[in-house]
Amino acid sequence: MQHHLCDTCGTQFALSDAPPRACPICQDDRQYVGWSGQHWTTHEALAARFKLRIGEDDGLLAFAVAGSFAIPQRVLLLPTEAGNVLWESLSLVTDEAVAALRERGGVDRIVISHPHFYSSMVQWSEALGGVPILLHHNDRAWVQRPARCIEHWQGDRLSLGAGVTLVRTGGHFPGSTALHWATGPRGGGALFVGDSPQVASNRRSVSFLYSSPNFVPLGPREVMAMRERLAGLAYDDVYGYSWGRNIIGGAQAAVEASFDRHLQIMTTV
Secondary structure (H helix, E strand, O other): EEEEEEEEOOEEEEOOOOOOOOHHHHHHOOOOOOOOOOOOOOOHHHHHHEEEEEEEEEEEEEEEEEEEOOOOOOEEEEEEEEEEEEEHHHHHHHEEEEEEHHOOOOOOOEEEOOOHHOOOOHHHHOOOOOOOOOEEEEHHHHOOOOOEEEEOOOOOOEEEEEEEEEEEEEOOOOOOEEEEEEOOOOOEEEEEEOOOEEOOOOOOOEOOOOEOOOOOOOHHHHHHHHHHOOOOOOOOOEEEOOOOOOOOOOOHHHHHHHHHHHHHHHHOO
């Protein structure tokens, strides 16, 4: 019995004797099946091929798979006034990474923005002592390895206390989530996003996409709803989904300008 991992998206599945017949996440039109077909690996095989990059990303402890595997997201430890939050998840869990987290006071909860980053979330929780994983209720059908540590929250906002708020932005997935930290690591507030919105490569703007790899934009209705859900939150910085893909300073103005640009383009006939 193995917890098989999809080689394209990095999602870990429930125990089975043989690999699943297909990966529902990759078959969905927001993702894609690898060009050479569906392939599977295991955590043990992954650990034999890769290590984790551990370092600082704009003032926060960060982890990412070193090398080319699946989606290149990175994880951040947020030492907030509401406790230590592990933002996002990876397919690979290592003793070195767990030790680095424990040196910083451990992890109180894991929060993940959307199903493409669920990866080995349950294995991370187990390695950290069974900490809860917070996922939005609207995306519960995409969980491929159910576990008691997973908690599904509902609604458009959830306060974790002391200036830390989860926001259902929607768009990319119905339950796509951003995290707002009122002070942030630099004191001016920070917004942590996955793909809704997505920090652009120029690190001066964000994009609004239904599918990033398949280049499908979001329509005006979804983007206007996202803007309304983020309204009233103050922040200087936005941390994107991968290492260094952040807007540090002036981020709120950049996001608002990006909303204006996208809506103008999408509504121009």
